[in-house]
Each structure stands twice: as C-alpha cells, then as structure tokens.
Amino acid sequence: MEKSLDCLYCQRNELQKSLMIEICDLRVSTLFLFKEQSYKGRCVVAYKDHVNELFELSDEERNLFMADVVKVAAAMKRTFSPVKINYGAYSDKLAHLHFHLVPKYENGLSFGGTFEMNPGKIYLSDEEYSQIIKELVSNL
Amino acid sequence: MEKSLDCLYCQRNELQKSLMIEICDLRVSTLFLFKEQSYKGRCVVAYKDHVNELFELSDEERNLFMADVVKVAAAMKRTFSPVKINYGAYSDKLAHLHFHLVPKYENGLSFGGTFEMNPGKIYLSDEEYSQIIKELVSNL
Numbered sequence: 001m002e003k004s005l006d007c008l009y010c011q012r013n014e015l016q017k018s019l020m021i022e023i024c025d026l027r028v029s030t031l032f033l034f035k036e037q038s039y040k041g042r043c044v045v046a047y048k049d050h051v052n053e054l055f056e057l058s059d060e061e062r063n064l065f066m067a068d069v070v071k072v073a074a075a076m077k078r079t080f081s082p083v084k085i086n087y088g089a090y091s092d093k094l095a096h097l098h099f100h101l102v103p104k105y106e107n108g109l110s111f112g113g114t115f116e117m118n119p120g121k122i123y124l125s126d127e128e129y130s131q132i133i134k135e136l137v138s139n140l
Numbered sequence: 141m142e143k144s145l146d147c148l149y150c151q152r153n154e155l156q157k158s159l160m161i162e163i164c165d166l167r168v169s170t171l172f173l174f175k176e177q178s179y180k181g182r183c184v185v186a187y188k189d190h191v192n193e194l195f196e197l198s199d200e201e202r203n204l205f206m207a208d209v210v211k212v213a214a215a216m217k218r219t220f221s222p223v224k225i226n227y228g229a230y231s232d233k234l235a236h237l238h239f240h241l242v243p244k245y246e247n248g249l250s251f252g253g254t255f256e257m258n259p260g261k262i263y264l265s266d267e268e269y270s271q272i273i274k275e276l277v278s279n280l
Binding site: 054088 | 195206207213224227230231233244251252255
C-alpha cells in the first residue's frame, strides 16, 4: 500500500519523533510510547498501512489489528496496574488508523472522564522512557 | 453472565434512558442513539455482557464485538456523511464495555480534536430522533 507523503505515521518524521518513541512492530501495527506521560504508560498503536477508518479494513485485517491493540492494553495493565485503560481513535485530519491507549489511575488526571489529547505537562528523561519501555515490552 | 445491579447498561434504568435511546440488538451488543446530538448521528455500542476491558474478551468475542462496532460506524458514514468517525472507550468508573461512536464534521464541534463526553447542548424532538434512527437502521 502507498505511503502518504504528509502522514507522520507513514514518514516517521521529526514531528512524529517529537510526540512518541517507537517501541516495536507488532503483527500488523507499530507500538509507540507517547512522550507526554501525564497518564503513566500511555501508548499509541498505529496500523501498518495508511488506512483512514477501522471499517475500511477486511475482517481479517481488523481482527489482527485489534489483537495487537488488546495485547498492548493487557501488557499496560500488567505493567502499570491502572484502574482502566481508555481507547481512543480520532484523527479527523490525519488519515492513518491508530489508537491511543491511555491508562487511568484513581485520583490521576481525568479519572472518570475522557482523556486530554496532550496535557503537555509531564516529560521524562531518556533513562526513564527506557525503563518504562523495558517493563512494558517484558509484559507483551 | 451475571448482570450488575448498579450498571446502567445491565439495568437499562432511568439514567440510561435519559442519556440514550435503544435502537436494536446487534450480534453481541446493543446499539443506542446518544440523545445529546451535537455530533449528528452519535451512537453507543455496548457489549451484551458486563465485561470491563476489551482484553478480557476471547478472540472470538472481541472479533464479533468489533464487527458490530464497524458495522455501525460504516452505517453512520453512509447515513450522515461525516469526515471521520471517532471511537472512544473510557468507562473508568463503569465496568461495562462500550464504545462511543462520534461522527465529526468539518467546521463542526471539536473537529480536529477529541470529542466532548456530553456537550449538553443539542437535544431533538421525538420525531427527529425517530427520523435519525430510521435512516441509520436502513443503512445497517
């Protein structure tokens, strides 16, 4: 499938690198750690191809993609022990299928509501990012 | 599976009826129209059982559930012609798996961002709800 020249998930450009850290490829997607960590352990799972809507995938493609999504969500639960994982796919202006996976904690930011797209508050050191990634990957 | 006594999706109680209108059962879920219609055509797809996290379902259950979700999303696209459908599953405090399906329109509320859980602004007449439901169901 064609890659889009102006899509950050297709190009893995500087904007993309400023927002997230690539962790690994999954079956039909790539896992990223979201750099803004107000919601500890927050990740993005992006589909391998430049597809806009979840309903554009075949049944088999969708099943594989959602298997990747829940694999990550379950690993987040085991690693960070949040009360709940939130799942959000928006991208009104960015036609590349991806889910934000956002752990929510009692007394944490936005608990009981939706989540902020980018609170812009909590960024970590390289060592701290590496530690979180290492723990998460060990639970995948 | 046990129904939860204090879950609005299990009980279909007055709180639930104040928020949404039951449209129909799908394969493993129930489709509701969200009464607040700032995002025209907005719906909820709730899993048939009181399950908290998407990753608690078996592969088969999850695949059937996501097939229901995309069936509705595709019908929303055909019926209301939004630019994009947003998918959100949060429920930090309500342990019953459901997705909010929210059509987004250019120059409409929250276009380019996430969506508000309940803007509390636009409610319709019974006739208008019926018309929207009729159109959506004809495209399912």
